[in-house]
Amino acid sequence: MTLATSGLTCPAPIGSNDRVQLGHGSGGKLSAALLRDHFLPRLGNPILDQLGDAAVLSLPTGEIAVSTDTFVVRPLEFPGGNIGALAVHGTVNDLAMMGAEPRYLTLGVVLEEGLPFEVLDRVLAALAEAAAGAGVAIVAGDTKVVERGRADGMYINTTGVGLLHPVVRPAAHRAAPGDAVLVSGAIGRHGMAVMALREGLEFETTITSDTACLWPLVRGLRDAVGPELRVLRDPTRGGLASALNEIAAASRVGIALDEAALPVPTDVGAACEMLGLDPLYVANEGVLVAMVPATLADAALAALQAHPLGAGSRRIGTVVSQHPGMVVLRTALGGTRVVDLLPGDQLPRIC
Amino acid sequence: MTLATSGLTCPAPIGSNDRVQLGHGSGGKLSAALLRDHFLPRLGNPILDQLGDAAVLSLPTGEIAVSTDTFVVRPLEFPGGNIGALAVHGTVNDLAMMGAEPRYLTLGVVLEEGLPFEVLDRVLAALAEAAAGAGVAIVAGDTKVVERGRADGMYINTTGVGLLHPVVRPAAHRAAPGDAVLVSGAIGRHGMAVMALREGLEFETTITSDTACLWPLVRGLRDAVGPELRVLRDPTRGGLASALNEIAAASRVGIALDEAALPVPTDVGAACEMLGLDPLYVANEGVLVAMVPATLADAALAALQAHPLGAGSRRIGTVVSQHPGMVVLRTALGGTRVVDLLPGDQLPRIC
Numbered sequence: 001m002t003l004a005t006s007g008l009t010c011p012a013p014i015g016s017n018d019r020v021q022l023g024h025g026s027g028g029k030l031s032a033a034l035l036r037d038h039f040l041p042r043l044g045n046p047i048l049d050q051l052g053d054a055a056v057l058s059l060p061t062g063e064i065a066v067s068t069d070t071f072v073v074r075p076l077e078f079p080g081g082n083i084g085a086l087a088v089h090g091t092v093n094d095l096a097m098m099g100a101e102p103r104y105l106t107l108g109v110v111l112e113e114g115l116p117f118e119v120l121d122r123v124l125a126a127l128a129e130a131a132a133g134a135g136v137a138i139v140a141g142d143t144k145v146v147e148r149g150r151a152d153g154m155y156i157n158t159t160g161v162g163l164l165h166p167v168v169r170p171a172a173h174r175a176a177p178g179d180a181v182l183v184s185g186a187i188g189r190h191g192m193a194v195m196a197l198r199e200g201l202e203f204e205t206t207i208t209s210d211t212a213c214l215w216p217l218v219r220g221l222r223d224a225v226g227p228e229l230r231v232l233r234d235p236t237r238g239g240l241a242s243a244l245n246e247i248a249a250a251s252r253v254g255i256a257l258d259e260a261a262l263p264v265p266t267d268v269g270a271a272c273e274m275l276g277l278d279p280l281y282v283a284n285e286g287v288l289v290a291m292v293p294a295t296l297a298d299a300a301l302a303a304l305q306a307h308p309l310g311a312g313s314r315r316i317g318t319v320v321s322q323h324p325g326m327v328v329l330r331t332a333l334g335g336t337r338v339v340d341l342l343p344g345d346q347l348p349r350i351c
Numbered sequence: 352m353t354l355a356t357s358g359l360t361c362p363a364p365i366g367s368n369d370r371v372q373l374g375h376g377s378g379g380k381l382s383a384a385l386l387r388d389h390f391l392p393r394l395g396n397p398i399l400d401q402l403g404d405a406a407v408l409s410l411p412t413g414e415i416a417v418s419t420d421t422f423v424v425r426p427l428e429f430p431g432g433n434i435g436a437l438a439v440h441g442t443v444n445d446l447a448m449m450g451a452e453p454r455y456l457t458l459g460v461v462l463e464e465g466l467p468f469e470v471l472d473r474v475l476a477a478l479a480e481a482a483a484g485a486g487v488a489i490v491a492g493d494t495k496v497v498e499r500g501r502a503d504g505m506y507i508n509t510t511g512v513g514l515l516h517p518v519v520r521p522a523a524h525r526a527a528p529g530d531a532v533l534v535s536g537a538i539g540r541h542g543m544a545v546m547a548l549r550e551g552l553e554f555e556t557t558i559t560s561d562t563a564c565l566w567p568l569v570r571g572l573r574d575a576v577g578p579e580l581r582v583l584r585d586p587t588r589g590g591l592a593s594a595l596n597e598i599a600a601a602s603r604v605g606i607a608l609d610e611a612a613l614p615v616p617t618d619v620g621a622a623c624e625m626l627g628l629d630p631l632y633v634a635n636e637g638v639l640v641a642m643v644p645a646t647l648a649d650a651a652l653a654a655l656q657a658h659p660l661g662a663g664s665r666r667i668g669t670v671v672s673q674h675p676g677m678v679v680l681r682t683a684l685g686g687t688r689v690v691d692l693l694p695g696d697q698l699p700r701i702c
Contacts, residue, residue: 022699023699025699025700026588026589026693026699027587027588027589027593028589028593028692028693029692029693032692052449052522052523053418053445053446053448053449053584053585054416054417054418054445054446054448054449054451054511054513055416055417055418056414056415056416056449056515057414057415057416057417058413058414059410059413059414059415060413061413062409062410062411062412062413063407063408063409063410064407064408064410065405065406065407065408066405066406066408066455066457066490066491066510066512067404067405067406067457067491068457068458068459068491068492068493068508068510069459069493070459070460070461070493070494070495070508071495072461072495072497072501094404094405095404095405097404097405098403098404098405098407100405104417106417106418106419106510107419108419108420108421108459108508108510109421110421110423110461110506139417140417140418140419140510141419142419142420142421142508143421144421144422144423144506144700145699146423146503146506146700147699147700149500150423150501150502150503151501151502152497152501155461155495155497155506157419157421157459157493157508157510159417159419159457159459159491159508159510160405161417161512162405164407171403172403233404234404236378237377237378237382238377238378238379242378242379341379341380341383342377342379342380348373348374348376348377348496348498349376349495349497349498
């Protein structure tokens, strides 16, 4: 049996050095070479370099946040980022939305046989850069290889460990009537950057993904608002509409949005119109929603705007006691419409 | 766009309730239904049920072990287990090999559109049973759905958190000349159970996977041997040969194995011979290798044998100062042969 090539539907040259082979997932010499030549030079650190069965982490606190996310975005590379950057930002942002400081990530990679190493290396470079930018170390990893046609280039799971704040604990169930609803920047960029690429849409400017680490914004909010930082959420899959619906349901409150205040960039709006999509449901990867008592809204906005990533922060609505569990949009014409949860997804495989 | 069926190469009936659809990965109502109807009934616990962006864990210690593993076994179900059981055992065993007590798991699932829910439910049931048996809670999860032909039923990542012992810290670099090399049971069962199924081999008895949680054996060894429990390793991908080679390299020692002492079951040996495989390279999922000073070998074996999972424990060799980095087998006929690391894998997608 020549197992290194079993399962090939479109064989690469035997011994080809520029593409992933099944044997790279074997746990043998090829696996060791994959680690040595591609992963460790970009991601290595004193913990990862030990290559033990598990990483040993010393934590200054006994209470931690743990989050996991798998990334299957198609295509792997898009304007403004790639799956590697996304895999870091997605998970560190989930930690940050708990008010936790991201510290460590684990990395689980599924590679499709035949993936060019140049793509893998670009993804790993972006992943390393994003991890350094977010202040997290990759402390454990695992790589598997599947036959051609059993994946789509690569899938990445990251699981993150963050340090919780002793008293600042935002949660989806803590929104209260009267709270201001803030958003840290323009919406819809990530989803439309990926969709425009997939659909071959051309605009005067290229829509770029907003993929970014939100921890600096959260740190600023923690300092400025303290325990009254009631809700944080990054509106990824399902967009702002889905995130707000989840919060409304969890807190048993209504949310009233002001359509005129929604920060939808012109190019995102145009692309959405062309594809028949609603920007409220389009994924973001570098935007957060915060809910704070109205009296603290200005302080919160000032904290967000103090960081370049939050320069476009604004208030977009209010938490209300009416219509609990529902999100309602007040349109520019004075009408209202319900912003419901979608049954499925308007944009599959966006993250 | 009817996104719930985009990417279909072999369409399921629209609205079909017995198979995974793309929309189940959307973050919308179908995603909520998938969680409510399939995941939470089997895996729910007070931490997971909060469905936050991240789980909050309270740890009695500031030093933890973290390990990640992705499972891509083909087929998903095999005699003795399925990918769900494997995904729990694989990661809790990696923690146990650090001497750590497994406590928490996160779960990242990639589902292929069209996967029958009955398969998903069996996998989740086995996963839940394995987690309960291992004493770990699933505390965070994520599910993505990809189009048909972009996965192979399902892939599962688990990332585990375990509590380290203050002084018992086995590690691959701690083997010392004179140490006894122990194995906790018969080798080659998991790999050959999967391969026999794939190849359609028929024997008088069905070879079953040994997939199991090794933590009870490790707890026994910790108590019996203490800090002199130098090395623990579960020989999964690449089998016993690969695990021992890694230890020999990390500890800069030689390892001499006694071929006559290797516990290869008759049916595993027969299946290996038929397929031209060497059982030393076949994956195990419920066996550990331990290295302890020779003076503690009997105590260690007694501790292993006290548990049903370790009933077949035995000494298979010795750590030596000769041939550092090399594993050598002393054959029944008095000869010796080098047991090298394979370049690739003789058995792809076994875990």
